[in-house]
Amino acid sequence: MKDLTINSTPQKQYRPGTSLVITAIASTVALSVGFYMALIYAPEEALQGGAQRIFYLHVPALWVGALAFLVVFISSLGYLFSRNTIWDIIARSSAEMGVIFLTLGIVAGAIWARPIWGIWYSFDPRGTTTLVLWLTYVSYIMLRSIVGSGPRTSRLSAFLGIVGFINVPLVFMATRWWRTLHPAPTIVTSDSESGMPQEMFLAFLVCLGAFTIFYAFLMIYRVQLEQIVERVQTARSTLGLF
Amino acid sequence: MNNAIFAFIAYALLWAMLIAYIVILAKRQSEMRGQLDEIEHALTTQDTKQE
Numbered sequence: 001m002k003d004l005t006i007n008s009t010p011q012k013q014y015r016p017g018t019s020l021v022i023t024a025i026a027s028t029v030a031l032s033v034g035f036y037m038a039l040i041y042a043p044e045e046a047l048q049g050g051a052q053r054i055f056y057l058h059v060p061a062l063w064v065g066a067l068a069f070l071v072v073f074i075s076s077l078g079y080l081f082s083r084n085t086i087w088d089i090i091a092r093s094s095a096e097m098g099v100i101f102l103t104l105g106i107v108a109g110a111i112w113a114r115p116i117w118g119i120w121y122s123f124d125p126r127g128t129t130t131l132v133l134w135l136t137y138v139s140y141i142m143l144r145s146i147v148g149s150g151p152r153t154s155r156l157s158a159f160l161g162i163v164g165f166i167n168v169p170l171v172f173m174a175t176r177w178w179r180t181l182h183p184a185p186t187i188v189t190s191d192s193e194s195g196m197p198q199e200m201f202l203a204f205l206v207c208l209g210a211f212t213i214f215y216a217f218l219m220i221y222r223v224q225l226e227q228i229v230e231r232v233q234t235a236r237s238t239l240g241l242f
Numbered sequence: 243m244n245n246a247i248f249a250f251i252a253y254a255l256l257w258a259m260l261i262a263y264i265v266i267l268a269k270r271q272s273e274m275r276g277q278l279d280e281i282e283h284a285l286t287t288q289d290t291k292q293e
Binding site: 053054061100114228236 | 245247250251252253255256264267270271274275278281284285
């Protein structure tokens with residue numbers, strides 16, 4: 001039977017299965033606990049009131065965005081050195097995740113800024129560098145969808161994925177290097193201790209962990225989808241369907 | 243407006259976005275699996291005829 005051509009991609013295949021189920025269960029539990037701690041367990045902030053609870057969503061979403069772009073950076077290097085398509089699949093899947101979580105973080109930040117600052121958005125250093133980061137990876141996704149698939153697109157995307165990551169440390173350091181409307185670092189202060197009450201810090205850590213596990217689940221699911229798409233494309237081209 | 247309403251909007255938006263994204267991924271995966279099954283079925287039929 002010819003169907004050996006469908007499964008005969010020479011690259012090493014990534015096979016999720018148990019890992020997908022484990023991360024799905026773990027992220028459901030972790031997100032439930034995280035949201036309980038963020039909305040009920042953590043005490044209300046004296047000045048900001050309920051709006052401060054957005055912090056437990058805003059920061060973890062941006063953290064996952066940065067983590068996703070780090071994965072794009074590493075995978076892009078992996079692709080350029082090895083030309084193994086699995087790296088390319090991981091890079092494009094992670095770029096999509098990163099844009100989604102960064103969008104979520106930016107929108108959550110805007111919803112927080114409205115009652116606290118009186119404005120939806122501020123082009124201060126942190127806000128501007130974050131927006132530039134978002135635009136960089138939106139253009140990465142657009143490049144891939146416009147140019148189409150193939151080794152040339154993968155190579156170009158890998159370069160963009162590497163160059164785009166330069167902005168991530170800038171976003172992180174923006175509140176330390178420049179005057180900004182964003183609050184000064186409160187999670188870990190200069191003396192390496194948390195500037196938050198213990199309950200708030202614990203709720204924050206749980207949310208951070210929950211979002212990270214959720215990212216892992218989405219990544220496995222997304223990579224699995226990309227592998228199916230590749231198999232369909234290989235099979236169709238083998239059959240001469242396009 | 244009570245500040246807690248802003249938090250509620252943010253969390254509702256989070257769930258809406260993430261659920262929508264998972265639904266889109268699930269639909270696409272189901273569509274691709276369908277196509278793969280069709281191709282495999284076509285190949286099997288072709289082989290049976292040849293035999």
